[in-house]
Amino acid sequence: MTTITHFEINDVRFPTSLTGDGTDAMNTDCDYSSAYVSLYTSTDLVGHGMTFTIGRGNDIVCEAIRQVASRLVGKNTEELFADMGKAWELLVADPQLRWIGPEKGVIHIATGAVDNALWDMYARSRQKPLWKLVVDMSPEELVRSAAWRYISDAITKEEALAMLKAKEASKKEREAHVREVGYPAYVTSAGWLGYSDEKVARLTKEAVQQGFNHFKMKVGASQANDVRRGKIIRSIIDDPQWLPEGSKGRDPNGPDLVGKNAGPTGAVLMIDANQVWDVQQAIDYVKGLEEIKPWFIEEPTAPDDILGHAAIRKALKPHGIGVATGEHAHNRMVFKQLLQAEAIDVCQIDSCRLAGVSEVLSVLFMAAKFGVTVCPHAGGVGLCEYVIHLSLIDYIAVSGSIERNVLEFVDHLHEHFLYPCSINSRGRYNVPANAAEGYSIEMHKSSIAEFGFPNGSYWVKAKAEKEKQ
Numbered sequence: 441m442t443t444i445t446h447f448e449i450n451d452v453r454f455p456t457s458l459t460g461d462g463t464d465a466m467n468t469d470c471d472y473s474s475a476y477v478s479l480y481t482s483t484d485l486v487g488h489g490m491t492f493t494i495g496r497g498n499d500i501v502c503e504a505i506r507q508v509a510s511r512l513v514g515k516n517t518e519e520l521f522a523d524m525g526k527a528w529e530l531l532v533a534d535p536q537l538r539w540i541g542p543e544k545g546v547i548h549i550a551t552g553a554v555d556n557a558l559w560d561m562y563a564r565s566r567q568k569p570l571w572k573l574v575v576d577m578s579p580e581e582l583v584r585s586a587a588w589r590y591i592s593d594a595i596t597k598e599e600a601l602a603m604l605k606a607k608e609a610s611k612k613e614r615e616a617h618v619r620e621v622g623y624p625a626y627v628t629s630a631g632w633l634g635y636s637d638e639k640v641a642r643l644t645k646e647a648v649q650q651g652f653n654h655f656k657m658k659v660g661a662s663q664a665n666d667v668r669r670g671k672i673i674r675s676i677i678d679d680p681q682w683l684p685e686g687s688k689g690r691d692p693n694g695p696d697l698v699g700k701n702a703g704p705t706g707a708v709l710m711i712d713a714n715q716v717w718d719v720q721q722a723i724d725y726v727k728g729l730e731e732i733k734p735w736f737i738e739e740p741t742a743p744d745d746i747l748g749h750a751a752i753r754k755a756l757k758p759h760g761i762g763v764a765t766g767e768h769a770h771n772r773m774v775f776k777q778l779l780q781a782e783a784i785d786v787c788q789i790d791s792c793r794l795a796g797v798s799e800v801l802s803v804l805f806m807a808a809k810f811g812v813t814v815c816p817h818a819g820g821v822g823l824c825e826y827v828i829h830l831s832l833i834d835y836i837a838v839s840g841s842i843e844r845n846v847l848e849f850v851d852h853l854h855e856h857f858l859y860p861c862s863i864n865s866r867g868r869y870n871v872p873a874n875a876a877e878g879y880s881i882e883m884h885k886s887s888i889a890e891f892g893f894p895n896g897s898y899w900v901k902a903k904a905e906k907e908k909q
Contacts, residue, residue, distance in 0.1 A: 555796025
């Protein structure tokens with residue numbers, strides 16, 4: 441019998457604020473950080489998980505992880521694996537910890553780190569990448585693995601089971617297809633708000649050459665500057681001279697691009713305000729960006745303002761601009777309401793803002809029922825490694841949808857992981873294929889030793905240099 445014996449937690453912070461990576465209208469000073477947990481057992485089986493922050497407060501999340509992870513110590517791993525939905529309920533069931541949520545904020549993202557570590561352990565025990573473990577489940581097991589409380593008015597277990605059974609016969613075909621071509625990606629790395637125009641242009645040209653045809657730009661600090669930066673990006677992505685050799689671009693009127701305001705080469709631009717506006721501000725501001733032809737505005741206002749998002753979507757629809765959100769939607773109930781209120785065109789799940797894989801499954805089921813495209817949030821540190829698994833689960837086992845979906849890719853910090861994600865020549869994610877990688881989130885010990893906070897070698901040196909000044 442294998443039992444969970446103990447866990448280790450590391451506060452790992454990377455000094456991305458020095459280069460402007462991650463900067464947007466709301467978050468102007470980001471040190472991408474990981475609250476990282478490793479679950480150990482009575483054998484050599486281990487599970488790794490993390491949640492993402494942008495610096496200060498990461499230690500608070502680490503302490504919350506400690507409180508949640510302690511609930512797993514002494515548990516039989518196979519009993520946990522047999523019903524991952526029940527295991528998730530165990531993690532959120534402490535009444536005293538629940539009081540400081542419930543199911544939102546620090547305690548919830550800490551739960552996400554622990555649940556993700558347990559799923560990583562489960563996948564490793566079966567010698568499969570996480571996505572493969574999940575898509576190989578029966579529809580019944582998949583339904584049993586999800587978080588169901590509070591969402592039965594949007595979708596029932598019976599409805600989810602029927603959806604999954606309808607897709608089951610063609611799973612192998614979809615799996616073979618995505619293994620061959622990869623999963624569609626979009627790039628944000630060129631559009632950070634803190635970058636100069638020259639850097640934006642250079643990175644956009646590089647992204648086009650790498651095969652990307654969906655691009656996202658941060659907005660919200662200055663409408664005039666946003667129009668200028670948007671025109672710079674559009675001038676490159678809409679110009680055939682910058683396409684990779686031999687490429688003719690894509691048909692902007694094709695079924696995968698219709699309604700996305702694609703330019704003449706089939707390139708799509710999205711914009712992201714990171715919650716900076718009130719509702720009417722958002723409407724007025726985004727109307728002023730219509731000339732750069734965005735597909736959608738992401739996070740136009742407070743992330744849990746359901747009616748605000750619905751009002752923005754209604755006002756922008758005549759202008760051909762959609763609404764996307766979810767990066768900071770703190771639980772499945774927020775997504776339920778966004779879908780019920782017809783407040784979003786694109787559902788942006790986050791791999792560790794939600795409380796792990798089990799809660800993500802619930803949102804995937806709801807989005808599929810409501811017919812809303814899932815385009816997960818990534819970027820950060822470790823999020824790209826995580827979310828390719830979730831998009832594969834959605835495509836192969838849940839929605840069956842891929843060509844209108846795009847998964848965010850940001851080219852930062854992948855070198856710190858044993859099994860980093862990668863992009864092929866078509867600008868698509870490669871499918872994780874290593875049987876040992878689990879959820880792909882295991883971090884190099886050397887990275888933890890260097891960037892662990894405050895005693896990692898980088899931070900000790902930075903403190904010493906600051907004291908000399």
